[in-house]
Amino acid sequence: MKETAASENLKLSGIAVSAGIVIGKARLVDRSKQKIVYQYLINDNEVNREVERFKKALELTKEQILDLKTRMNASIKEHSFILDAHLLIVDDNMISDATIGIILEEKINAEWALKKSVQKIRQVFNQIDYEYIRDRINDVENVVERILRNLAGKKQDSLSQINDRVIIVAHDLAPTDTSELNTAMVMGFITDVGGKTSHTAIMAQSLNIPAVLGLEKATGSIVDGELLIVDGYKGEVIINPDDETIILYQEKALYYENYISSVLRLSHLPSETMDGHRMAVKANIEFLEEVVSAKDNGAEGIGLYRTEFLYLRNKGIPDEEELFKDYKEVAEQVAPYPATIRTLDIGGDKILPAQKLSSEANPALGLRAIRFCLKEQEIFKSQLRAILRASTHGSIRIMFPMISGVQEFIEAKSILAQVMKDLDKKNIAYDKDIKVGAMVEIPSAVMVADILAEKADFFSIGTNDLIQYTLAIDRSNENVAYMYEPYHPAVIRMIMQVVKAAKNAGIEVSLCGEMASDPFCIPILLGMGINELSLTAAGIPLLKKLIRSLSKEEAEKDLEEILKFKTSEEIRKYILQRTKDHLPDVDEENFQINQQQN
Amino acid sequence: MEHKKTLLIQNDLGLHGRAAAKIVELSRKFEARLFFRKNGQGEVDGSNILSILTLSGSKGTEIEVKAVGEDSFELLEELSALFDDKFGEGR
Numbered sequence: 001m002k003e004t005a006a007s008e009n010l011k012l013s014g015i016a017v018s019a020g021i022v023i024g025k026a027r028l029v030d031r032s033k034q035k036i037v038y039q040y041l042i043n044d045n046e047v048n049r050e051v052e053r054f055k056k057a058l059e060l061t062k063e064q065i066l067d068l069k070t071r072m073n074a075s076i077k078e079h080s081f082i083l084d085a086h087l088l089i090v091d092d093n094m095i096s097d098a099t100i101g102i103i104l105e106e107k108i109n110a111e112w113a114l115k116k117s118v119q120k121i122r123q124v125f126n127q128i129d130y131e132y133i134r135d136r137i138n139d140v141e142n143v144v145e146r147i148l149r150n151l152a153g154k155k156q157d158s159l160s161q162i163n164d165r166v167i168i169v170a171h172d173l174a175p176t177d178t179s180e181l182n183t184a185m186v187m188g189f190i191t192d193v194g195g196k197t198s199h200t201a202i203m204a205q206s207l208n209i210p211a212v213l214g215l216e217k218a219t220g221s222i223v224d225g226e227l228l229i230v231d232g233y234k235g236e237v238i239i240n241p242d243d244e245t246i247i248l249y250q251e252k253a254l255y256y257e258n259y260i261s262s263v264l265r266l267s268h269l270p271s272e273t274m275d276g277h278r279m280a281v282k283a284n285i286e287f288l289e290e291v292v293s294a295k296d297n298g299a300e301g302i303g304l305y306r307t308e309f310l311y312l313r314n315k316g317i318p319d320e321e322e323l324f325k326d327y328k329e330v331a332e333q334v335a336p337y338p339a340t341i342r343t344l345d346i347g348g349d350k351i352l353p354a355q356k357l358s359s360e361a362n363p364a365l366g367l368r369a370i371r372f373c374l375k376e377q378e379i380f381k382s383q384l385r386a387i388l389r390a391s392t393h394g395s396i397r398i399m400f401p402m403i404s405g406v407q408e409f410i411e412a413k414s415i416l417a418q419v420m421k422d423l424d425k426k427n428i429a430y431d432k433d434i435k436v437g438a439m440v441e442i443p444s445a446v447m448v449a450d451i452l453a454e455k456a457d458f459f460s461i462g463t464n465d466l467i468q469y470t471l472a473i474d475r476s477n478e479n480v481a482y483m484y485e486p487y488h489p490a491v492i493r494m495i496m497q498v499v500k501a502a503k504n505a506g507i508e509v510s511l512c513g514e515m516a517s518d519p520f521c522i523p524i525l526l527g528m529g530i531n532e533l534s535l536t537a538a539g540i541p542l543l544k545k546l547i548r549s550l551s552k553e554e555a556e557k558d559l560e561e562i563l564k565f566k567t568s569e570e571i572r573k574y575i576l577q578r579t580k581d582h583l584p585d586v587d588e589e590n591f592q593i594n595q596q597q598n
Numbered sequence: 599m600e601h602k603k604t605l606l607i608q609n610d611l612g613l614h615g616r617a618a619a620k621i622v623e624l625s626r627k628f629e630a631r632l633f634f635r636k637n638g639q640g641e642v643d644g645s646n647i648l649s650i651l652t653l654s655g656s657k658g659t660e661i662e663v664k665a666v667g668e669d670s671f672e673l674l675e676e677l678s679a680l681f682d683d684k685f686g687e688g689r
Contacts, residue, residue: 133654
């Protein structure tokens with residue numbers, strides 16, 4: 001977390017999880033843990049009284065949860081099952097009977113006895129190997145917190161009693177907290193912990209309320225009633241802003257609102273330059289469920305379906321049938337547009353049992369992606385069979401990741417041919433003309449792109465890895481991260497070489513990777529003649545708008561200039577100037593919108 | 599009266615909170631007591647949400663179910679239907 005106090009304004013930085021800007025008063029919600037005191041009870045009378053006190057607290061807890069359920073906001077009613085589960089947890093033997101048993105046996109106070117029984121539940125849950133269920137311990141903790149508050153006789157700090165428009169500031173928000181909210185009164189959410197996939201994030205997005213999470217010390221820095229600005233694009237919170245800052249952000253909020261609605265309006269127009277050149281814009285997805293939002297954002301197909309998710313759920317390797325259903329569904333949903341399915345792109349460490357593995361000092365350069373698939377052919381074949389079977393249900397293309405040279409590509413294709421033969425024998429239908437492409441993301445593949453182009457039906461340039469491997473920097477290493485430079489002349493020449501090889505061989509070339517969502521890179525890629533870009537769905541409307549304002553002819557001229565520059569800095573400056581010339585509203589700020597919105 | 603049956607978990611999410619809650623709600627409608635066992639491990643109380651969760655039943659797991667009491671047969675019939683219906687989750 002960064003913290004700056006350049007002016008009077010104290011600024012906190014966290015994770016932007018729900019877009020939008022709001023200015024309003026802080027409402028601090030105390031959800032801090034209760035302190036538990038150990039107490040020894042002297043006689044039976046006290047013990048019995050303690051049991052009664054505990055039972056009362058349980059009753060009160062149940063009443064509160066039931067009350068919450070009835071007052072639940074209609075828009076989030078579907079989450080009410082969480083409250084049903086919480087009710088059952090209050091009643092559960094492992095909580096109620098176990099705690100009463102401990103009070104009677106050990107003659108200790110209810111709080112401590114409850115703590116002991118929860119300890120036991122935690123131990124049992126820790127041994128659960130299925131993560132989704134293991135995480136339910138959070139529900140138990142949440143219920144226990146409530147019981148403890150009731151034991152302490154402390155008034156429940158109820159979010160349902162908020163009657164004025166405020167920004168909720170909390171350490172963390174539990175589903176029960178958010179479910180009792182009168183959402184009309186909530187302008188924004190900010191919390192100390194939590195990230196993009198937390199319950200609060202999902203809730204905020206579905207309610208369209210700006211939210212910044214993971215601020216680490218929001219509750220420590222913000223006083224109840226203080227004025228806050230929440231910037232859900234950048235992930236920033238400004239505490240007690242001065243008048244100037246307030247006016248600045250009011251303007252920003254208005255500007256973004258207008259800008260976003262204008263961009264979204266354009267998202268269904270064709271992705272075509274001013275001089276009539278088509279450059280397809282597709283979506284990168286990771287789950288089947290993303291197809292809908294990809295289409296809503298105007299994607300003309302799926303340019304990269306990362307297939308790792310089904311392999312990473314702690315359920316072992318998925319069977320062919322499950323994969324088939326998933327791919328079929330993607331193909332059907334994205335039709336009439338095509339979907340490019342990338343075969344498994346992970347290291348064995350993620351999916352194989354430990355005994356089959358040897359540890360690797362350098363996994364990024366190790367046995368992964370196509371290398372792993374060529375070694376573990378059964379896993380590979382099962383995926384290929386699933387893809388082929390799904391190919392009759394729409395338009396599917398296959399792409400092999402991490403191809404380093406033509407030998408590897410030929411081997412992968414020969415396995416595909418074996419699988420096809422096998423399907424033929426069994427009379428199972430598949431698309432016999434299915435297109436098979438290579439992901440170009442290793443410098444060696446770039447150097448032999450002309451050879452590779454003779455065997456591949458298409459190329460897709462994966463710029464994230466290509467840049468890392470080309471510049472020999474690990475982007476997650478903060479000492480060298482600044483060197484990750486998409487405008488490096490070496491990177492631009494590499495991409496250029498791949499595009500040329502593809503053009504000479506008459507095959508299509510697309511680009512997937514962050515470069516496709518960087519507005520300043522687009523004119524270069526257009527100038528080179530890349531056929532399609534694939535990026536995260538939320539970035540598509542802006543990208544389309546940008547493409548529609550460019551001219552292929554001009555981009556080609558610009559590219560000639562760009563190829564003459566010797567450093568990234570020169571290239572960057574040139575592009576920035578040129579982009580601003582013909583598209584004044586695409587600046588670095590807007591680039592951030594597109595980054596944060598996904 | 600005691601009845602036994604082996605049930606297969608068919609829903610994608612397995613015996614998670616919502617599914618477990620449905621089992622508890624069902625078992626409360628009957629006199630009979632319900633017990634679950636996975637892979638021959640120890641028996642757990644089938645009328646307790648946390649016990650059911652601790653079974654850690656993922657999709658494809660078989661659960662041995664035992665019901666003890668007057669209406670144990672009916673309980674197992676309805677329970678079996680609930681499993682087959684994928685707990686109403688559709689997948």
